[in-house]
Amino acid sequence: MPEKKNTNEKGLAKASSKALAKTAPKPKRPRRRSRGSQGRKKKATATLRIIPLGGLDAIGKNMTAFECNGDIILIDAGLMFPDDEHTGVDLILPDYTYILENADRLRGIVITHGHEDHTGALPYLLKDIDRSIPILGTKLTLGLIEGKLEEHRLSKQPKLVEVHRGGSTKLGCFELEFFTVNHSIPGAMGVFMHTPAGNVLHTGDFKLDETPIDGELTDFAALARFAAQGVDLLMSDSTNATSRQFTKSEAEVGVTLRSVIGAAKQRVVVAAFSSHIHRVQQICDAAQLAGRKVAVTGRSMLTNTRIARDLGYLNVPDDLIIDAYDVGNYPPEKTVVLCTGSQGEPLSALARMSVGEHKTIDIERGDTVIISATPVPGNEKSVTRIVNQLSKVGADVWDKNRALVHVSGHAGAEELKLVLSLVKPRHFLPVHGEATHLRAHARLAEAVGVDANNIFILDNGDSLVMSDGVVKRGEGVESGIVYVDGSSVGDIGANVLRDRQSMSNEGAASVAVVIDSKRGKLVSDPVITMRGIPGFDNDDFIVEARDKVAKVVRESLDNHKPDANRIKKQERDALSSFIWKRAHRRPIIMPIVIEI
Template sequence: MEEINKEEFTVVIKNENSSNVEEETTKKPPFKKRKPKPKVPRDNSTNSNNNQKSGEGWVTDLKKAYLINEKIHKDRLNPHYKLNLNTSAKLKITPLGGLNEIGGNMMVVETENEAIIVDVGMSFPDGEMHGVDILIPDFTYIREIKDKIVAVIITHGHEDHIGAMPYLFKEMQFPIYGTSLPLEMIGSKFDEHKMREHRGYFRAISKRTPIKIGNDFEVEWMHITHSIIDSSAVAIKTEAGTMIHTGDFKIDHTPIDGFPTDLHRLAHYGEEGVLVLTSDSTNSHSPGFTRTEKTVGPTFDKIFSSAKGRVVMSTFSSNIHRVAQAIEKALIYGRKICVIGRSMEKNLEIAMNLGYIKFPKDQFIEAHEVNKYNDKEVLIVTTGSQGESMSALYRMAIHEHRHIKIKPEDQIILSSKAIPGNEASVSEIINHLLKAGAKVAYQDFPDIHVSGHAGQEEQKLMLRLVKPKFFLPVHGEYNHALKHGQTGIDCGVLERNVYIMSDGEQIEVTPKYLKKVKTVKSGKVYIDNQLNHRISDDVVLDRQTMAKEGIVMIVAQINENDRTLAQKPKVSSFGLVSDKQDKYFVKEIEDILGVFLENVKPGILKNNRILEDELRKVVRKHCTRKYKKYPMIVPTIFVQ
């Protein structure tokens, strides 16, 4: 056989596109054909394993495929196997406010060596707390662990989350981390309290960027929709695991500013494995989804289009997007905007200065300029939607405002819902507005207000995204938290891993367990806003007693030798008997005093404090028996 040259050789082939064009290519020398291998029967199970190993994602064994997918479902729904069960690290969570109530939110999150505070909010007093303007959390536990605290982190700018900050910072100071709006709102409070220097503690953060705080914490702020702009949930990473705290939230897919809840980051942490979730329970009894803020706009448009006079819109001063929607309608209908109410003016100014909302400043007028314009050319945005007796709207309604008085043809919009406990106040202000001849749009328009808190379906979505091992419902009364806890169980959290906390309870969490370890001092501190100082508990109790039971004051002069009255005693009572009965009541007390002196032990006359205490008991016993009251008794005895 002729030997083949091992060097490459050239052949000529024709191009398919042109018979006239030839091109060269190279070929390797031919080799002898190999004998074909015998065919082997295909082993499906072997190929399935090979396919599975090679990552092709399919198998031919359907039962096996089902079992594989079942495991995948279990793993994605319960990613807790990713938690470090070998760690000895512990996370402690201690709420100091916000549980079994609406408002006053404050929580401490601790490791062995460090701690952070989440929000420092205030709440409002009930009608029996006379002379009390606001309530703040008891800071006793904060004082005890002061040296451990490395930061205060803020979720959003509502009063029930930042309102107590000035009172905390009068005692102790820490770095404050948060987004621009809540920090500036806190700054405004510091300015009012003459604490401007504390602005130096501000640390403005960027969302979606984990920040190292101290040695033990890494915190990321995630955007959340709520009834105030620039709200956040926080992911708090520690050696023990990740804690997600939602803050107040709803899941609005079409918010006014176009920035919906950051579901992607929540899901990201859910896939990583979340140790514990603390989540807003306020609307736990509300089925379905909370309506989007945008539903209010068409209602405003309908009211503005038919208004024959001035439009007066009142809402919560912090609801910037609600105010912005009203202003947009005013501009469309050619109305100037007058903003009245200190908190409303302040919050709107902050939001505009920081760039959250943008409106031409020449469209705004002052209160004293309102009467220069035709009624159909004016929108008044004001506070007072909760019927506060000192609010601008209330003073307008009863004609006590310096520049503006409600009159016939005025269209009032109350774009809010009465906070529990404020129903009577709201009803009162509506009556005043109607008596003044105004038209009031309130509950007869279902979309005049929407909540800022998540309904049940949004709570379920949060639970499914985060997939926590342990669940602690927060922010709300006991019944709200209990209902939210059941929703958590329905969404796959084990019943034994759900705990309904109370203020002051310290919960210890590790990847292996959750348990209550102790109770710390908690409660409320009464604040007089006029003087910006604390009111002691006994003062409030005395005021309650005087309001409910009345007061009796006795001034008497006694002869020690014969234990008789030196002169007729002075007796005054308030809130116990009517003016007509007063002289009979005075005679009763004189008789009681005479009998008391006849029977009193001689030694008691030498100790005024004991003498007055004994007289107090005798007079109170008489009032309780005859008048079924337990009044405050104030005796002043002079012994000569």
């Protein structure tokens, strides 16, 4: 098992990588013969450090730092959306302290595509680093980033540099070649990196759709060319490594959409990812074919369709699109509503429509609703809730369990094996996945012949060190997750989340006393407020609690000099044990002492 081997090696590898970094000894093994090896031989002392800061514990917050000869570049800067465990948290970012500490050496940020798990940390990162550091991406990627940065009202515009797939650029000592990959958003790319220490191929998110909507296939020829030059390390998308299938083509979704929309008797509502421009294109095409107009609703759907149309990625005639406010002016059988909410987000357009709270559109009995997406792990419950609500209303709901109204944007196991076989990497680092996906991908690599000793399963913050094309484990850096709650970034830690969970599970109570500290007396009865505790609205319960606390505080004041901290603790303990005895709850208790 590759992971076992790696775990065992960890201590040793750490020590040797330290030596590598400081003294850069010659590699023990001779270099494999390859066209790219000659240039590197002259600079055999160079080391490349690869530090994934996010993306190895979940499908989200992808960010990897590459460091060579004092230059650092980042590939991707993404976020993750919280689930039920993260009470009140809006977003989760990778901990990029290492980048902030070394910001003077950051030469550029390459963004592989416009999904938020690759772009979403940028507005936060850019608040803390020099805005003149270039951000590289394709046209649509940069367009979507610009939209996000505007929402964050960054005072000084960052330097967005458009790159082309098939093109190359230099950032510090990194020579980067970009190549087309097919994914669930247009303009996606992978990166082939030449460094003085060796070559790295980063696939970005991809699948091998043979019949893509825009004709942009994953660039096999480029992959073969990189393989010929020698790929010392391959970093590849693991999202669907556990899926045995070859991921179906996006074009097949179009067939289903045309059939469902064509057969619908009343209004059709389609919820999709707003960044899935090809899906949006197919929905618009199917609507047009059925003689229906398309009304777009939901903030991100409006923004992203506007950007995609402006940049030429979405081709729809102007008269196809109508304003959501005008939907009522058309017969239901002549409209398709394209909306957000495919993830069950409670404030999304679909969620509002399902409970009759949308400003302009109601869903009625007999309407057709297509959920053209799959729930991201953690969102299943919310999506089910909305589907149930829509079913109650009498809508005819189509989701991926019923028909092919969605396909994944990520390669399945067979595609991953194909890429591994084509690229023939010397070392392999599975990325973009949960623990299970990374390990499944590692097994695929081993199955196609990558040496098990050269396959690395890392955690965020671990590192690999490459020298003359040989990769070993390196020293880790500070890593973890950062919670964003409203405008506060990083102020919330595990303690705050624990308190929030306690409050939601057990309730909360406050107890306040006023003491005359000179005379050592309680001035009046304690004031107790409780929320979310069974029986808290019963006056007798409150009076009894108040008397218990008053007794404890009075006894304390009779026997000791007044001490606010001690009294706070006694208040809390007295109320806590009373509530436990009566209600079997352990609420958060906020004790207050006012001294006069």
